[in-house]
Amino acid sequence: MWYLGCNGFVLKAEDTTVFIDPYLGTGDPPRTIRMVPVPFDPADVEQADAVLATHEHTDHVHGPSQAPILESTDATFYAPDDGLAVARDEENWTDEWDVSDDQLAEVAAGDTFEVGAFTVHVEPAHDPDATHPVSYVVEYDGRTFFHGGDTKPSDEFARVGEEYDVDLGVLAFGTVGNIPDKETREPKRTRWYNDENQAVEAASDLQFDRFLPSHWDMWKGLTADPTALHDHVRSFEYPRRLEIAEIGDRVDL
Known part of the structure; x- marks a missing residue:
């Protein structure tokens, strides 16, 4: 798999290619300002079997x-x-x-479907800023990947952690910042993603073997240092390992 920055990933196995939450826009300056490069032109993509979106927000469902x-x-x-409502x-x-x-x-949560070599399970997510967010558990050849979108800790995650043996899991991580309000454009204290303690709580409940934080690189004012999570995970059984990836990095399962 490859990390695309923000919350985007590409998963490949055999002849199957799946994108999850790819976002190639620059945000909505001056409210949201992209802090990492746009990795590619979507018109250049020649192989894809599915694009999965976790919820309806612009950096997860984006026509261009x-x-x-x-x-x-x-x-x-x-x-x-509601993600489909944006598209349609x-x-x-x-x-x-x-x-x-x-x-x-x-x-919707509870669904399971096949995409080529992958089996995709749709599980709940807890994102108070979204309407019906979901997370995805992707299985291939005895390996399991979890993508939580912008979820925060959820009462459902202990069950999910017991049900699946998650080899690598992704959760959104960031700081609190002053971001212009969508309507008034006045600075507003904003928390969109997990802080250190929330991220580790969710990763622990989900029983990640490897935890890869995402989204920390994306928006001006809400970026974070993912290496700070090393101290937070140290005393927990899960996640067993913290994995740091930057835009364009390849991660293997």
Whole structure:
């Protein structure tokens, strides 16, 4: 797999390619300002079987980032209901790009589906800023990957941790910052992602063998130092190891 910055990942196994939350926009300056490079032009993608979105926010469902991938590869876009509403109603993917409605598939917690070599389980997520967020558990050849989107700790995670043997898990990590309000543009104290203690609580409940923090690199004012998590995970059984990746890095399972 490759880390795309923000919360984006590409997973590859055999002849199957799956994108999760790829975001190739620059934000909404001056409110949100991207702090890492845009890794590629989505129109250049030649192989993809699916694009998975965890929830409806712009850096997770974004027509200019994702619709060109569907257009050039005939991949299927999987998202919870409000994520599909963005694609269908707000951004009109089927009108603005050569994307058919049958490429847009709704998912909800409890679903399981196959994408080529991967088995994808849809599990709950707890993101108070989203409407119906989900997390994804992706299995391949005895290996298991968890992507929580922007989730914070959840009462469901102890069950998920018992149900799956998660080899590598991703959780969003960041600081609290003053970010301009969407309507007034006045600075507002903002917490979008897990702090150190929340991240370790969730990773511990989910019983990650390896924990890879994401999103810490993305927005000006909300960036963080993921190496600070070393001290926080030290006294817990899980996660067993902290894995740090920067944009473009490849991680193997």
